[in-house]
Amino acid sequence: MFQYFSQQFLLNYWEKTSVMMAANNLPREVNAEQIFGMAEKEMEYRVEFFNKLTHTCFNKCVEKKYKEGELYMGENTCIDRCVSKYQQVTNIIGQMLANGGRPM
Numbered sequence: 001m002f003q004y005f006s007q008q009f010l011l012n013y014w015e016k017t018s019v020m021m022a023a024n025n026l027p028r029e030v031n032a033e034q035i036f037g038m039a040e041k042e043m044e045y046r047v048e049f050f051n052k053l054t055h056t057c058f059n060k061c062v063e064k065k066y067k068e069g070e071l072y073m074g075e076n077t078c079i080d081r082c083v084s085k086y087q088q089v090t091n092i093i094g095q096m097l098a099n100g101g102r103p104m
Contacts, residue, residue, distance in 0.1 A: 057082035
């Protein structure tokens with residue numbers, strides 16, 4: 001799926017995110033293949049997250065019959081709230097998984 005990303009791109013991405021990973025106690029002694037694999041998984045996750053977010057909020061907030069070419073105020077507000085809640089819930093779930101399923 002992500003074959004169009006070069007290994008150098010993903011290595012650069014890894015370097016940029018290594019500070020965050022160090023904070024999560026990930027080992028520093030990982031080889032380039034492991035770095036590539038982790039960066040690729042991260043990119044896949046981000047694309048999947050975006051696709052699910054877009055699908056969920058669009059279906060919830062945008063009317064099925066288009067009356068105008070632009071979103072109206074109510075749709076914009078709904079989408080803003082939907083995206084915010086989706087991100088909050090995703091962060092809470094991630095934190096719970098990191099804590100072994102215990103609520104914070």
